Amino acid sequence: MSKLATLAEAVASIPSGAHVALSGFAITRCNMAFAREVIRQGIRGLTISQCVGGMDADLLVGAGAVERMIYGGGSLDRFGRLNNVNRAIESGTIIAEEYSSLSVAFRYLAGALGLPFIPIRSLRGSDILARLQQIAPENVSTVRDPFTGEEWLALRPLVPDVAVVQVQVADEEGNAWIYGPRWDNEEQVKASQRVIVITEQLVPTEIIRRDPERTIIPGFKVSHVVHLPFSAHPTSVYRVYDYDAEHIKEYAAATRTVEGFQAYLEKYVFGVQDHWEYLERVGGMRHLTTLLADPILGY
Amino acid sequence: MYAEDYTPSELMAVAGARELKDGEIAAVGIGLPVVASFLAKRTHAPRLTILFELGVVDPEPIHTGVGLADPRVWYRAKVMSSFVDMLGMVLHRGLVDVGFLGGLETDAYGNLNTTLLGDPHGKFTHFVGSGGANDIASSAKRTVIIIRHEARKFRDLVSFITSPGYLRGGNAREAAGLRGGPVRVITDKAIFGFDPQTRRMRLESVHPHTTLEDVLAHMGFRPLVPDRVPVTEPPTVEQIRLIREEIDPEGIYVR
Numbered sequence: 001m002s003k004l005a006t007l008a009e010a011v012a013s014i015p016s017g018a019h020v021a022l023s024g025f026a027i028t029r030c031n032m033a034f035a036r037e038v039i040r041q042g043i044r045g046l047t048i049s050q051c052v053g054g055m056d057a058d059l060l061v062g063a064g065a066v067e068r069m070i071y072g073g074g075s076l077d078r079f080g081r082l083n084n085v086n087r088a089i090e091s092g093t094i095i096a097e098e099y100s101s102l103s104v105a106f107r108y109l110a111g112a113l114g115l116p117f118i119p120i121r122s123l124r125g126s127d128i129l130a131r132l133q134q135i136a137p138e139n140v141s142t143v144r145d146p147f148t149g150e151e152w153l154a155l156r157p158l159v160p161d162v163a164v165v166q167v168q169v170a171d172e173e174g175n176a177w178i179y180g181p182r183w184d185n186e187e188q189v190k191a192s193q194r195v196i197v198i199t200e201q202l203v204p205t206e207i208i209r210r211d212p213e214r215t216i217i218p219g220f221k222v223s224h225v226v227h228l229p230f231s232a233h234p235t236s237v238y239r240v241y242d243y244d245a246e247h248i249k250e251y252a253a254a255t256r257t258v259e260g261f262q263a264y265l266e267k268y269v270f271g272v273q274d275h276w277e278y279l280e281r282v283g284g285m286r287h288l289t290t291l292l293a294d295p296i297l298g299y
Numbered sequence: 300m301y302a303e304d305y306t307p308s309e310l311m312a313v314a315g316a317r318e319l320k321d322g323e324i325a326a327v328g329i330g331l332p333v334v335a336s337f338l339a340k341r342t343h344a345p346r347l348t349i350l351f352e353l354g355v356v357d358p359e360p361i362h363t364g365v366g367l368a369d370p371r372v373w374y375r376a377k378v379m380s381s382f383v384d385m386l387g388m389v390l391h392r393g394l395v396d397v398g399f400l401g402g403l404e405t406d407a408y409g410n411l412n413t414t415l416l417g418d419p420h421g422k423f424t425h426f427v428g429s430g431g432a433n434d435i436a437s438s439a440k441r442t443v444i445i446i447r448h449e450a451r452k453f454r455d456l457v458s459f460i461t462s463p464g465y466l467r468g469g470n471a472r473e474a475a476g477l478r479g480g481p482v483r484v485i486t487d488k489a490i491f492g493f494d495p496q497t498r499r500m501r502l503e504s505v506h507p508h509t510t511l512e513d514v515l516a517h518m519g520f521r522p523l524v525p526d527r528v529p530v531t532e533p534p535t536v537e538q539i540r541l542i543r544e545e546i547d548p549e550g551i552y553v554r
Contacts, residue, residue, distance in 0.1 A: 025367075026367070027365075027366070027368050028370070051382055052353070052430055053428075072428065072429055072430060072431075073413070073427050073432075074427065074430070077329070077366025077367070077368050078365035081427060086424070086425040086426070090423060090425055098414070098429070100429040100434045101352055101386060101429065101430050101431040101434060102382060102383075102386040102391065103433075103434070105381075105387065106383075106387070109387075120391070121437050121438050121476065121477065122433055122434045122438065123437070125437075125463040125466050125471070125475035125477055126433055126460045126462065127414070127460040127461070128414070128433060128460075128461060131419070151476070152476070153476075180370065180373060181354035181373060182354060182379075182380065182381045183353040183381055184382050184383075185381075186381060186383075187381070187382075236370060238370045238373070243369070297370075297374060298370050298373070299370035299371055
């Protein structure tokens with residue numbers, strides 16, 4: 001069954017206040033076109049989660065779409081910090097449940113396995129835990145190992161309403177392949193109630209059937225498949241295109257101030273009707289083709 | 300043959316490499332730890348396994364990356380998987396021998412802060428947070444801290460413990476249920492270890508062209524100082540050549 005949808009349709013399926021797991025990691029495979037459309041549609045009050053905060057989260061937080069962020073820290077790598085996220089944490093305009101990468105991954109894993117909780121060695125003795133016990137006491141507790149009697153930190157599972165995942169290859173049912181490291185994406189997908197797949201390339205199911213061991217996202221979990229080239233721009237998609245260094249620098253500079261970020265939003269989000277106009281705004285095919293990945297290097 | 304011409308950063312990378320033994324598994328972040336681990340692998344530790352938290356094992360990059368999210372640093376990897384695979388089934392499982400960590404601040408017990416500066420309950424500036432650092436600090440068999448030698452980075456107590464060292468010293472770390480702990484702190488002026496009983500930072504060697512006074516003047520606390528402080532072993536000519544010509548030719552990690 002085809003689940004092909006436009007980006008606008010897929011985004012419209014997400015109600016304000018939903019919990020959305022994002023597939024980005026710093027500046028790679030971030031849900032950028034998705035985030036821009038969420039902002040244009042005026043969806044608010046989201047809970048977003050990801051192991052390492054990325055540019056998708058920063059854009060959504062800056063635009064005021066987020067109420068709670070569950071993440072393990074994050075940055076734009078050498079291009080800078082998540083200025084919007086940091087500003088929102090400092091001013092208390094979002095609730096930031098800050099963990100470590102593995103503790104968020106374990107929360108997804110517990111959700112994916114249908115476990116009631118998951119014990120972990122991380123976070124113990126840290127101020128990360130002390131802060132979580134204050135702002136999210138419902139998600140951290142302790143449990144006694146029934147076999148040894150040892151006490152462990154226990155985390156509550158994460159079960160997002162929807163995982164939104166940028167992938168390289170998918171068919172119209174949503175069976176999808178992720179090339180390169182997958183960080184938390186498989187656990188996010190399997191923990192979530194449903195999945196929106198945003199793919200660079202759409203292939204016939206016959207192609208999927210030839211290499212089914214590559215399928216990280218099973219179609220039966222997917223509600224929408226959006227075929228949208230350059231949908232992670234300006235972040236990278238391994239083996240498809242590189243990050244757009246100049247654009248990320250522009251973003252990092254713009255987000256240093258609220259005013260700068262508002263101007264960025266006007267230019268690249270509200271000032272364009274859709275993803276296609278955005279791609280023209282950032283330089284069109286003449287520019288985008290310079291980012292295409294070398295097939296050997298993958299970037 | 301020891302090199303005459305090298306920078307403090309290059310000495311830090313070499314000192315980091317010397318912490319790695321052949322056959323070990325190292326969890327590495329971007330920057331000097333990458334240089335240190337690649338240098339070790341090309342010299343005395345060819346069977347070293349290098350892993351990145353997001354799911355990359357033993358890459359052989361030919362271009363310098365801007366961070367772990369840069370596909371340049373994944374090039375020619377042997378494994379591409381996930382956090383649960385790397386930080387879970389390798390690190391949490393107890394198989395990582397060494398983890399490299401850095402930070403905004405450290406303190407006399409090797410606790411690290413990468414989260415915020417200021418008052419956690421009042422006005423503060425938020426930075427990066429943990430990523431996999433807390434996980435590595437909690438579960439690696441030992442950790443090595445690489446940090447610039449500045450008084451504002453060596454605090455009596457860090458303002459926020461992102462990645463625990465020995466907490467408040469003594470057996471506080473073991474009591475918290477954590478494994479391992481920091482064994483070395485490498486700066487651009489000196490190398491430190493930790494006293495086995497008190498777990499307080501202890502000076503081990505002072506770099507060439509640096510004095511004990513200079514080392515202590517740029518710290519926010521006084522470390523334990525033995526009666527005789529040796530000079531740090533300088534880099535070899537071959538180590539410097541590898542860093543400059545092969546590992547970081549553009550000088551992005553090592554300035």
